[in-house]
Amino acid sequence: MQLVLEKRAERSNTIALVSPLIAIGLTIATMIVLFAILGKNPLLALHAYFIAPLTDGYSLQEIAVKATPLVMIAIGLSLCYLANAWNIGAEGQFLIGAVAGSWIAVKTQGTDAGAWVLPAMLVLAAAAGALYALIPAICKVKFGASEILTSLMLVYVADLFLDYLVRGPWRDPHGFNFPTTAEFDPVATVPLLIEGGRLHLGSIIALLVVAAAAILLGRTIKGFEIRVVGAAPRAARFGGFNANQLVILTFAVSGALAGLAGIIEVAGPVGHLQPGISPGYGFTAIIVAFLGRLNPLGILIAGLFLALTFIGGEQAQIAMKIPLDVTKVFQGILLFYVLACDSLILYRFKLVFPNRQVARGTH
Amino acid sequence: MELIEAIILAVLAASTPLLIAATGELVTERSGVLNLGVEGMMIVGAACGFAGAWLTGSIFIGALFGIIAGTLMSLVFALMALGLAVNQVATGLALTILGIGLSGLIGAGFVGERITPAMHLYIPGLTDIPLIGRVLFGEDAFVYFSLALIIGVWWFLYRTRPGLILRACGDNHVSAHALGYPVLRIRTFAVMFGGACAGLAGAYLPLAYTPFFIPGMTAGRGWIALALVVFSSWRPGRLVVGAYLFGAVTILQLHAQGWGVGIPSQFMSALPYLATVIVLVLLSRARTGGSTAPAALGTVFVPDR
Amino acid sequence: MRKSLLALTAGLLLAGSISAASAADKLKVGFIYLGPVGDLGWTYQHELARQALVKELGDKIETTFLENVPEGPDAERSIEQLVRAGNKLIFTTSFGYMDPTLKVAKKYPNVHFEHATGYKRNPNMSTYSAKWYQGRYIQGLIAAKMSKSGVLGYIGSFPIPEVVSGINATILAAQTINPNIKVKIIWANTWFDPGKEADAAKALIDQGADVIMQHTDSPAAMQIASERGKLAFGQDSEMIKFGPKTQLTSILDTWGPTTSPASRPSSTAPGSPRTAGAVSTAICSRWRPTPTCLTT
Numbered sequence: 035m036q037l038v039l040e041k042r043a044e045r046s047n048t049i050a051l052v053s054p055l056i057a058i059g060l061t062i063a064t065m066i067v068l069f070a071i072l073g074k075n076p077l078l079a080l081h082a083y084f085i086a087p088l089t090d091g092y093s094l095q096e097i098a099v100k101a102t103p104l105v106m107i108a109i110g111l112s113l114c115y116l117a118n119a120w121n122i123g124a125e126g127q128f129l130i131g132a133v134a135g136s137w138i139a140v141k142t143q144g145t146d147a148g149a150w151v152l153p154a155m156l157v158l159a160a161a162a163g164a165l166y167a168l169i170p171a172i173c174k175v176k177f178g179a180s181e182i183l184t185s186l187m188l189v190y191v192a193d194l195f196l197d198y199l200v201r202g203p204w205r206d207p208h209g210f211n212f213p214t215t216a217e218f219d220p221v222a223t224v225p226l227l228i229e230g231g232r233l234h235l236g237s238i239i240a241l242l243v244v245a246a247a248a249i250l251l252g253r254t255i256k257g258f259e260i261r262v263v264g265a266a267p268r269a270a271r272f273g274g275f276n277a278n279q280l281v282i283l284t285f286a287v288s289g290a291l292a293g294l295a296g297i298i299e300v301a302g303p304v305g306h307l308q309p310g311i312s313p314g315y316g317f318t319a320i321i322v323a324f325l326g327r328l329n330p331l332g333i334l335i336a337g338l339f340l341a342l343t344f345i346g347g348e349q350a351q352i353a354m355k356i357p358l359d360v361t362k363v364f365q366g367i368l369l370f371y372v373l374a375c376d377s378l379i380l381y382r383f384k385l386v387f388p389n390r391q392v393a394r395g396t397h
Numbered sequence: 398m399e400l401i402e403a404i405i406l407a408v409l410a411a412s413t414p415l416l417i418a419a420t421g422e423l424v425t426e427r428s429g430v431l432n433l434g435v436e437g438m439m440i441v442g443a444a445c446g447f448a449g450a451w452l453t454g455s456i457f458i459g460a461l462f463g464i465i466a467g468t469l470m471s472l473v474f475a476l477m478a479l480g481l482a483v484n485q486v487a488t489g490l491a492l493t494i495l496g497i498g499l500s501g502l503i504g505a506g507f508v509g510e511r512i513t514p515a516m517h518l519y520i521p522g523l524t525d526i527p528l529i530g531r532v533l534f535g536e537d538a539f540v541y542f543s544l545a546l547i548i549g550v551w552w553f554l555y556r557t558r559p560g561l562i563l564r565a566c567g568d569n570h571v572s573a574h575a576l577g578y579p580v581l582r583i584r585t586f587a588v589m590f591g592g593a594c595a596g597l598a599g600a601y602l603p604l605a606y607t608p609f610f611i612p613g614m615t616a617g618r619g620w621i622a623l624a625l626v627v628f629s630s631w632r633p634g635r636l637v638v639g640a641y642l643f644g645a646v647t648i649l650q651l652h653a654q655g656w657g658v659g660i661p662s663q664f665m666s667a668l669p670y671l672a673t674v675i676v677l678v679l680l681s682r683a684r685t686g687g688s689t690a691p692a693a694l695g696t697v698f699v700p701d702r
Numbered sequence: 703m704r705k706s707l708l709a710l711t712a713g714l715l716l717a718g719s720i721s722a723a724s725a726a727d728k729l730k731v732g733f734i735y736l737g738p739v740g741d742l743g744w745t746y747q748h749e750l751a752r753q754a755l756v757k758e759l760g761d762k763i764e765t766t767f768l769e770n771v772p773e774g775p776d777a778e779r780s781i782e783q784l785v786r787a788g789n790k791l792i793f794t795t796s797f798g799y800m801d802p803t804l805k806v807a808k809k810y811p812n813v814h815f816e817h818a819t820g821y822k823r824n825p826n827m828s829t830y831s832a833k834w835y836q837g838r839y840i841q842g843l844i845a846a847k848m849s850k851s852g853v854l855g856y857i858g859s860f861p862i863p864e865v866v867s868g869i870n871a872t873i874l875a876a877q878t879i880n881p882n883i884k885v886k887i888i889w890a891n892t893w894f895d896p897g898k899e900a901d902a903a904k905a906l907i908d909q910g911a912d913v914i915m916q917h918t919d920s921p922a923a924m925q926i927a928s929e930r931g932k933l934a935f936g937q938d939s940e941m942i943k944f945g946p947k948t949q950l951t952s953i954l955d956t957w958g959p960t961t962s963p964a965s966r967p968s969s970t971a972p973g974s975p976r977t978a979g980a981v982s983t984a985i986c987s988r989w990r991p992t993p994t995c996l997t998t
Contacts, residue, residue, distance in 0.1 A: 039482055039699050096779050179681040183627035187670040198663035201861055210821050211863045303775040313772040324487035351768055352787045358769050359501030366495025373483045403908035411901055508740035607896040607922040612738045616895035651905040654888040662889035
């Protein structure tokens with residue numbers, strides 16, 4: 035007797051809704067065991083991770099702030115992945131966008147430049163992110179060089195380039211030679227939504243991006259094309275869709291969104307350009323994209339959810355002195371559960387008896 | 398002359414963990430599975446490898462611990478990606494997060510301890526040959542093992558029937574299944590081999606490279622190993638070239654800094670990455686025909702019963 | 703003026719500047735760490751200080767830390783989380799936390815902040831740092847005296863003031879002993895990558911350096927120097943374990959009270975929130991003669 039997976043005839047909409055609940059149930063069960071072993075009160079730990087961050091306005095704001103770049107990048111990545119283009123260098127596109135946008139902020143510093151500065155920064159950042167993403171896309175289309183390698187390697191290059199700029203040419207002249215640009219002028223800063231809070235305009239932009247992606251994928255020919263090229267490349271070729279063109283397009287869009295996220299992060303929560311502006315957003319966003327089932331609304335939820343585990347992990351560290359490594363282990367397990375339960379949307383378990391397998395082997 | 402020998406020795410040491418981890422991932426990917434969790438498996442291998450060596454005083458047992466730890470991690474991946482047909486990219490990334498956390502927990506008790514690193518070989522007469530002696534006969538056993546490993550993998554993939562079947566699973570799992578081959582079981586073994594290699598590569602760091610354990614000491618080498626597999630176009634011979642090329646540029650840029658080349662150090666540090674991209678593009682250009690990637694790489698397979 | 707974390711904390715306790723706190727309430731002290739507590743370097747030394755604080759002040763205080771907090775957009779939130787958890791004294795232990803600390807400090811005037819190695823201050827935000835370059839100067843003297851080849855190797859992390867001033871101090875000092883001394887510098891462009899640090903040390907030794915100095919965090923360079931029979935200096939923490947015959951001295955970041963008599967609670971402890979002024983924390987650069995050294 036053997037337990038095997040079997041493809042469902044149709045995707046199960048019931049499971050699609052229930053699966054996150056099963057995953058959370060399993061996680062809670064695991065946590066109770068894990069924390070009991072560590073000698074921490076599981077109920078308090080659960081509260082710190084999942085409940086406490088949702089119960090006050092401050093933490094909710096922080097979740098939104100943290101989720102903003104994740105969601106924006108993940109939306110772009112999901113378009114790539116739907117079209118079978120493997121952009122894993124969003125981190126680099128994020129950094130280059132931040133650099134390009136900051137160029138305007140640095141050059142207009144202290145001048146009486148007006149309200150055009152921030153919009154110009156956003157546009158330039160998106161353009162630069164798109165251009166940077168086009169390097170792997172063109173290398174793939176023109177030369178057949180794998181975009182997985184080129185996009186990943188360009189992350190390191192972008193990181194070192196940013197480092198060079200803030201330690202050299204763009205260094206704050208009054209900053210005692212520390213590696214950062216001067217604090218951006220108010221016209222070069224992303225406005226806050228709530229006075230004294232941290233929620234900024236970027237979160238609204240992220241929501242607009244989610245809506246735009248939903249419309250693109252659900253209601254336009256282009257969106258249809260992206261999905262067909264990814265799901266059935268042969269059929270797409272017969273349908274006259276150009277796969278190469280789509281690689282270029284999706285890479286450009288995802289690069290632009292990553293670049294936009296980059297400048298928003300720099301001109302928003304950080305306020306100046308410095309090394310380390312991304313705690314791995316570009317990579318975490320890959321998980322967000324898949325956790326959200328490559329679906330815009332799903333990505334929004336997944337981004338918020340992952341942000342919750344970050345904030346919750348921090349609060350658990352403070353309230354219960356749970357080491358960060360435990361939070362990482364817990365995050366990993368949680369992701370496994372969510373992904374595994376999602377698998378049940380398309381598949382179901384089935385018991386197979388060995389004698390049937392033997393029969394199959396002999397024909 | 399002595400400097401050249403010293404540089405070659407440093408390149409060998411720097412490239413070895415990349416080569417071992419990439420060799421394992423090459424086999425995994427050749428079977429059609431994309432495991433992005435190399436970094437996570439490596440760091441757990443590093444923590445367990447150090448723990449094993451520290452507790453027993455034996456480098457060999459340490460390496461064994463690393464291999465076992467990497468294999469166990471890869472089994473988690475196999476359970477998810479093969480058993481439950483979960484998306485491989487997401488699973489691999491989640492495995493990395495899990496690995497970083499686990500290695501921190503395992504290694505916490507060993508921070509600040511040191512062990513005697515793996516001995517360098519010494520064969521009287523041979524090792525003393527000028528210029529090539531120390532390169533060919535004077536490094537630690539891992540270095541030579543890594544080369545034996547990749548030769549073994551080449552032989553397995555291209556000269557044996559199981560190797561052919563494994564490649565068949567990677568290129569077309571439906572056909573392989575139709576021919577009666579147990580695709581999922583073969584892939585599980587390939588994933589386990591990848592995990593074992595990543596664990597060993599991770600263990601190499603605290604056992605031979607720098608004989609102590611510190612959280613995060615793999616410092617992104619797992620990602621480089623992944624990139625090298627792509628660089629190699631999934632071919633063992635080119636994997637060796639890629640690993641040594643990357644190691645060589647890494648070491649040479651340090652030397653260039655020492656000689657006082659007046660280029661900002663950030664550009665020098667970026668060289669290994671740029672070199673890999675440029676060489677890949679040149680190689681891809683020279684190649685005619687379609688992609689060399691295993692056709693079924695990264696796709697989910699659930700057999701029809 | 704030498705002070706330590708203990709002196710600062712004790713000062714706050716003595717002065718009763720936390721007026722709202724009743725006698726039964728503990729002073730809550732928070733720490734933001736850049737790396738993991740077990741990094742054996744910068745963060746580890748701060749963690750030792752926190753442990754020393756707990757040991758000395760016992761149940762008068764309660765400490766919390768957040769580790770591995772990147773110096774980017776997350777820092778401000780992490781600091782604010784500590785404030786919201788009731789911490790009244792918060793140490794932000796890396797330069798990159800400067801602006802986030804300032805932002806939070808302006809928002810919460812009743813909480814005291816201590817920021818490491820920065821230059822921006824506020825009535826409730828002070829900075830502390832160490833005069834590492836003085837230790838480096840001594841190391842430069844020692845290195846020049848010990849070097850036979852006249853070439854010193856220096857592994858830098860990033861070109862920031864504290865690293866550059868260390869290099870300058872070393873060179874100036876070494877030149878007073880041997881005007882023709884050469885200092886070869888390799889930037890690793892990382893604080894922490896044992897493998898790369900080891901590679902850099904190898905490259906320097908292969909190019910003729912016989913004394914290795916480092917401003918990166920792991921003991922890898924010390925280890926390589928020891929393997930090759932060269933000499934080296936430790937960084938951040940005691941690294942003699944990794945080169946018993948190799949370590950000449952080590953820059954020890956001793957932020958806690960245990961090693962410095964100046965750190966006992968005393969009249970120098972601050973009363974009301976201090977405005978400005980860097981506090982130089984204890985620094986030890988110890989001359990530890992080893993058998994190898996004595997013979998030369």
